[in-house]
Amino acid sequence: MAPNKIIIDTDPGVDDILALLLAFSALSEELEVLLVSVTYGNVEVQRCAQNVVTMFHQIEKEMAWRKANGRSIGFETLCKTKPVVAIGAEKPLADQMLMADYFHGRDGIAGISETHPELSPAETWEQIMASGNDVLGKERLFTPSKVPAHQEILRILRENEPDTVTIVAVGPLTNMALAAAEDPETFLRAKEVVVMGGAINEIGNITPFAEFNTFADSIAAARVYALSSPNPHTVMPPTPPAPSGQQAATPPPPYIGAYPSKLSRRLNVVLFSLDETNYHLLNRGEFNTLMKPVVASASPLATWIDAIVSSTFNKIETLEEDVSGDAVGLQMHDPLCIWYCITGHTDSKWKIKRNEDIRVETAGQWTRGMCLVDRRTRRKREDDILEEIVSDTGNWLSNHCGNRLGRCVGTPGRDVFGSYLLTKILEL
Template sequence: MPPQKVIIDTDPGVDDVLALLLALSAGEEELQVLLISLTFGNVDVEGCLLNVVSMFHVIELERKWRLESGLPVGFGCLSAHKPIIAVGADRPLEDEVVLGDYFRAFCSCSPLGGELWQAPHFTPEQTWKHMFATTPVLEKDEEHPPNFRPTNSPAHKEILRILRENPVDSVTIIAVGPLTNLALAAEEDPETFLRVKEVVVMGGNIDVPGNVTPNGEFNTVACPYSAARIYSLTSPTPSSTAPSPSTNKKLKPTPGTFSRRLNLTIFPLDITTPHFLTQETFTNAIAPLLSYPSPSPLAQWTKIFINATFAMLKKIYSGEAPGDTDFSLHDPMCVYYVLTRQRGGWEALEERDIRIETSGKWTRGMCIVDHRGKRVELDAKKPVLLGDVGIWAHCEFGNRVRQMVKSPDEKGMAGEMLRRIYGGA
């Protein structure tokens, strides 16, 4: 069986980087990462670029260390195919920018680790930033990145190009940040965007509280308009649930129908929060690598910002139950699903009509689900709920979202992730 082709759309903070490491450490027979598209979110998009380039720099140091230490080099996925990195949206489609840099992300100008100043050798001298510019200036004999390919094409255009050049239903998009790049791609060429096999999203909260507002999860709050547009593509009639552009006059209204519906699977806080990494588990996993004849660059690097994350959690939840300081693996869970879905054991609620609030003062980014009572047949062709004026129960309208509710092994995910990333898979 050929490897699964994936695009990872991300705003690299701590759990995003773990998700990327999990994907790139996969075997070449498991995944082929075609593109890593960057969006604002945890930090601004320039900080995201520095974070992801630093990650690739450390991976290269790690591979050399493993080779010199007589250990399996790993990262077969990366060895077989160098992914493209593309810079994308630097702000939401509408409204103000909301960044998550109150919570540690990790470049020197971002939350991953304002802590990384402690280990400057993990920050590459060459960031190849100019190669991502609109008009890159390349020196004739310039050194190119060893394990990724930069592009100056905007992320959403790269998404469309890859979907256009690959067969229908052959590419999965794993989206673990605000959905702005995806919305821009769908806006420009919806039929090409709908060639995607599946869009796997970390975002939203259904029956649990939000994590940045009482009702909102960060990724949906950061760009609720984009989330609402993407969710609407699951509807038989997308125009029935898509938000209308209000301040951005460049955005087009969503057409009534398309040739096919989007296959969307979401991982809201309801399922991601219980899948966590404890500090003890993390410390035990990297301890042997730090005491090997020479220490692992990857173990050293991740120790800095992951321990900083645990320290931040302890400050936030001071005095709370010990479990509150565990680090939830929100973004890695989406990659883990793609890697393991063939094993079975995943359970989802199918075709849920989940919609995103785009403009509420207290409810921006809130996931709305209709919990009202039974249908009343007022018209045989149009079943509606009693008193319904929002066409929620109309058979031709409403979104059709797959909400993941159960994984094969809630407690085992963290261990498998660590084994894969640090070479024990």
Template sequence: MKRWSVMLACLTGLAGCNGTHVTDNPGPPKIIVDSDYNTLSDDGQLGVMAAQLQATGQVKVLGITVVSGNQWLKQGVADALKSVERLGIDKQVGVYAGANYPLSHDFATVQRELAEYPGGDGYLGAWSKPEPQSESDLVAPPDGFATHTQVQSKSAVDFIVETVKQNPGEVSLLAIGPMTNIALATSQHPEIVPLIKQIIYMGGAIDVPGNTTPTAEFNWWFDPQAASMVLRLPIPQVVIPLDVTNTVKMDAAVYQRVAHDPTKQTIITQLFKQLNGYGFDGKNGFETNPGYATNVWDTLTLAYLIDPTFATQTTQRWVDVDSSYGANDGKSTGYATSPPAGLQKMTVVQRFDNARFFDLYVDLLTRPVPVKLAG
């Protein structure tokens, strides 16, 4: 009890932790982007938007930590390296390799579980393709691999731990992939828990069905044990679940603003058009299907970070994830009352100011590249 009391005191700035007093910092929010990175789907789009916000002094991106999820770790790292190089921020923002496998799921379990409990869209992310064994197995981004940017020698877990300790009470974690890296960092070094400012997730499905399975959202389904561990940590936490992302849809009008403004053509808008206009299968997208639309996911976390009033409706819930094998593996539940022991209340976003968000989204994705950094 004493240990947790000290940790909570540290969290509120009332006491020091390991000799360090936690205080508010008036500078721009400091963030670590923990991501199952990709070229220019939602994770890659967030990378672009964060770089542009950093250029205007609105955030400070301390690093990108990569985890398997949408893609296997090696592919995600390759895409992240090219991203920071493409944006011109490779000297300021390092890329750190993290967990390649979830804490609990393995391929045999995933196959058996989905066969026994079918439904959802069946999206498996990394599990749907062979794991790359070498650089020759990787798929280059449309504009090629990074030519001079290397992954950092420090692991993602060590980077999270050391960065939080160096910036007590100042680091926000944008958790936009499976939570394996964060679970490992906080379990191996629990002393950092009271030093983390907040975690903002894209994950879970509280009062709506899942997507990968009938009950589970992909990020939390990929490693439900890690999600369950992190949600129990006494850290301020904000969840942006499918409940809200299902209601934030990019339609053809928004797509046109990014892809077809003749005054704002960059490598980012070109890639955006290629990957969203023709779909990641090269067949189904805004350019080929007049009725095409897609949800927006991870980038909502960044908008919320810089201005929580983007969320027009929120609720306070105790949130948990089922990490047991079965039909509800990865299912998230929000408790309004009588939560299971060990949970804490957190903010669950339910609705967003879509029009205002898409103005930000279009603006940041169409600014000049390489990014001109502040200072």
């Protein structure tokens, strides 16, 4: 069986790092990671890029340590295919900039660049851009690109057959929206877009209603999801106003315009919302039990992960009212998407609810980033009339309007994922 080819669009981020490590720890017949496209989000984009550099630095040290100690090197997919790393959006399309450094730390990885400077590489992303791919006569584990991330996404989709590349988007969807706006037909060649985002029946994690990634660029999310609609113009977000005191841009930015009226196909989106990701936890007690012997063995990667995750457990303990000690849990939002990419098409325990009309609020004063569904029991209209009908404001009841998203509603097991993740990454 051919491996699942994937692009990972990410804003590292503690759980983003764990997601990337899980992807690179996959077997070569499970995954092939073609591109890591970096966006702003948890912290600013240059800091996110540096976290990717640090991660590859730690993987390289780990591979050398395993080889020296007669252990399996692992990281099969990384050894087989060197991914491109490209830097993308620095800010949302139009929303006010927001970061999650209050949780992830100012560096995005629990502040360990300050508390554990010995775990950070001396080389920066800027130095890599200046020096090229060769470093001290040896190849890096990745290929740095000077091309904007959304254009690298389009290049890979053009160079591969349709329905062979999955995009895993675990940050704000700005890079996705830019790619879709520049060349929607090429973007629609994706096999599926697996998105960590949204809250349907669950409360939000950044506002009472919104999940962080969707809130961070609600317009981008709305524009990407619109491509799942039979008629994208029925769910496109309104044109955002020009900033106070400024005139509207002429010509407008590319994300302002509508998609072509006739598209060859609809985008296949699979949403991993907080309704599912909130309940896949890596608990402190389980983490310490699994990590203690491998940290004691001087594994460089285990030492790095232990520093990041232990610090994050401490942060969670200060934020939550009724959880402490071994019961403190880190929600595995982003790694869950990678688990799906590894096993989702071979394990029948994965459950995806298809064709949900989930829409994103972009203009609400208090509800930006909220995911809305129609909970009424009204009968759907079979007509193909696309004009607004008075009795159906928003065309919620038309079979020809609205988004058509897939959403994960079941996994192989909420209680097994934490041990699966660590076992896979650390070859336990």
